[in-house]
Ligand SMILES: Nc1ncnc2c1ncn2[C@@H]1O[C@H](COP(=O)(O)OP(=O)(O)O)[C@@H](O)[C@H]1O
């Protein structure tokens with residue numbers, strides 16, 4: 089069963105096309121993340137699914153029911169999708185409990201049905217139930233917005249960059265609370281974000297959105313390890329695109345040979361290696377050497393990404409090294425490749 | 437969406453009815469007839485009277501309003517809060533009550549001089565309010581920069597502060613001008629004939645004849661001229677604060693040797709504009725209570741006024757809502773046109789609106805002539821902007837996302853309005869409705885023309901007594917009008933966000 093099926097959805101504002109044939113499915117109980125740059129149309133896509141706007145073309149189905157397309161348009165209030173907008177958008181005139189029960193039938197609203205259960209689900213203390221929205225922190229507001237969206241047990245939950253307004257520490261914590269709440273409610277969810285770390289760490293599946301289309305939808309590891317093209321590869325992490333000559337299933341690059349994951353006929357090609365596949369070894373003069381100069385070190389704490397220039401060809405590459413060790417700027421080091429490289433059939 | 441547009445269009449048509457009527461009348465009667473009735477010695481005299489009083493009053497109100505606003509807002513005057521309230525308080529005293537107080541003290545107060553004194557004292561708060569709001573909102577850094585560039589306090593005021601006050605000054609002056617063109621009671625009492633009083637006299641003698649209507653045409657042209665002038669002068673200059681962060685609170689000048697003259701000036705304005713009328717009211721109330729007070733009539737009149745005010749406030753708010761919603765949520769040329777049209781219509785003097793409604797009901801809806809619904813329609817037309825401003829501000833505060841979230845939680849159009857929109861806009865709508873209510877309580881001209889036979893409001897009863905020089909009998913009605921106006925006036929003295937006061 090699929091919770092959501094989107095086929096060929098197009099949407100333009102004036103003569104500015106934003107969505108240009110989006111295809112996407114979300115399986116039952118699965119969390120799919122749509123990853124794309126700011127302004128690429130993620131919010132627009134969610135608004136079409138929720139029914140706040142109508143697509144120019146294409147169909148959207150929730151479960152087996154077509155909600156838009158084929159001449160039908162189901163209004164938002166009958167779609168029963170949960171929607172968590174970017175800024176939470178809690179009703180300012182209602183307290184936390186009243187916000188949470190907003191979408192429930194009148195009798196259940198009066199009884200504050202499920203409020204405690206939902207507060208616990210999203211990891212909030214019961215004592216906040218009578219607070220006003222402005223008395224909550226950003227993370228708490230997001231959790232209340234999530235509880236409110238989950239309360240009527242929607243078939244699908246839509247989350248629009250729910251963590252982008254939170255600071256780093258709060259973001260990780262809120263993210264975990266949201267993922268576990270979704271799992272506990274066994275809800276299907278579609279989350280859009282421009283933050284690759286967020287998408288990778290939270291989602292069961294990632295859909296990469298670019299130029300108004302979904303260019304690849306796959307498990308996070310697959311998108312990272314087998315990206316559809318170089319741009320996709322870069323959108324889910326650092327990537328080196330190297331010029332290579334393919335011979336007998338081996339790609340010969342300026343750093344050395346590396347096996348290809350997908351076989352390809354011989355000839356010139358561009359291949360992709362992740363920084364962690366580029367190993368820095370001391371230049372000891374024993375093996376075949378690829379000398380490179382250390383240009384910069386980007387320190388991330390848990391590891392560092394080192395920018396290098398291959399001396400022989402002036403090609404620039406990134407290498408990832410773990411925590412403690414840090415090469416000296418300007419030093420000459422030796423490089424090696426590990427693992428398998430990706431190649432693209434249709435790259436310029 | 438189409439329903440919303442349709443309803444808004446109907447509302448706009450309703451409120452532009454008087455304007456359309458005047459235009460229609462002029463076209464219909466033909467320029468020849470209108471000009472024959474307009475270009476007469478009598479009309480020329482009226483024109484001269486109206487123009488010089490309007491211009492002089494604008495100048496005086498601008499001078500008094502700006503000076504007092506600067507003294508109260510920018511110098512270390514003692515008891516600033518009290519002075520601020522006192523400078524706004526004249527708005528609680530209708531101009532015709534003010535002139536009644538003065539005339540009953542100085543019976544010889546007639547003609548241009550008297551009229552200018554009274555209207556200045558009654559209307560200078562219309563300049564004081566926007567200017568003081570603007571002064572409070574100015575970024576002090578700009579003045580500091582000017583000081584650091586070598587300008588003294590007068591130079592800084594002239595070159596930095598005054599240009600920024602321009603929109604407030606223009607807006608306030610426009611309001612003064614429009615009020616003056618519409619003013620009837622005060623000028624009539626001071627025996628200073630203008631277009632408005634002349635139309636009223638024509639109406640009394642020859643009903644809604646060509647003479648009254650031709651004069652109305654000229655008055656409408658004058659109003660539109662004022663509106664357009666203000667629009668042109670205001671221009672598109674950008675006066676918003678540039679830069680980030682919140683502006684600091686303004687600093688106050690130590691008044692130094694100007695402290696005493698400043699205090700004397702503000703105090704005398706307060707005495708003349710508030711103290712004297714209140715003292716006279718108290719005196720006549722005392723005199724009147726010993727002789728003529730009829731409690732029954734007073735209660736009945738008060739009830740009528742409250743009822744009319746309430747119904748008009750509700751009707752105006754309800755009718756303004758679709759237009760306000762359209763103009764905020766679906767902004768575009770169509771919405772702007774509809775919204776502006778409600779402002780233009782309410783700029784017309786009450787006498788013009790009343791005259792148009794009299795003629796229209798007699799021609800097309802005879803049974804409705806001099807009925808309460810038509811009177812309420814006149815109020816709606818005259819006071820819609822008061823409801824509109826509050827509604828628009830309130831709707832702007834409600835993010836559209838709330839509506840969307842509510843709909844995805846299963847709430848339909850009606851439920852969303854009742855459970856989300858209404859609770860959120862209620863304060864703004866309420867404030868607007870209160871302003872309409874108060875305007876209705878003190879409205880005189882159109883009530884005189886349109887009220888059903890036997891319906892007396894506080895204003896018309898007061899008018900009846902004071903016209904026959906029964907000052908004592910008139911006093912309780914004036915006092916009630918002032919008392920009822922106090923809460924809304926007090927509301928105006930509180931600081932507004934962004935300095936918008938219109
Ligand atoms: N209502 C609208 N009218 C016109 N243009 C819009 C509207 N909504 C979005 N857009 C445009 O569509 C593009 C995508 O917007 P959006 O979906 O908000 O992007 P994202 O959420 O990915 O940052 C942007 O270029 C934006 O300017």
Ligand SMILES: [Mg+2]
Nearest residue numbers: 130131248249
């Ligand atoms: Mg967005």
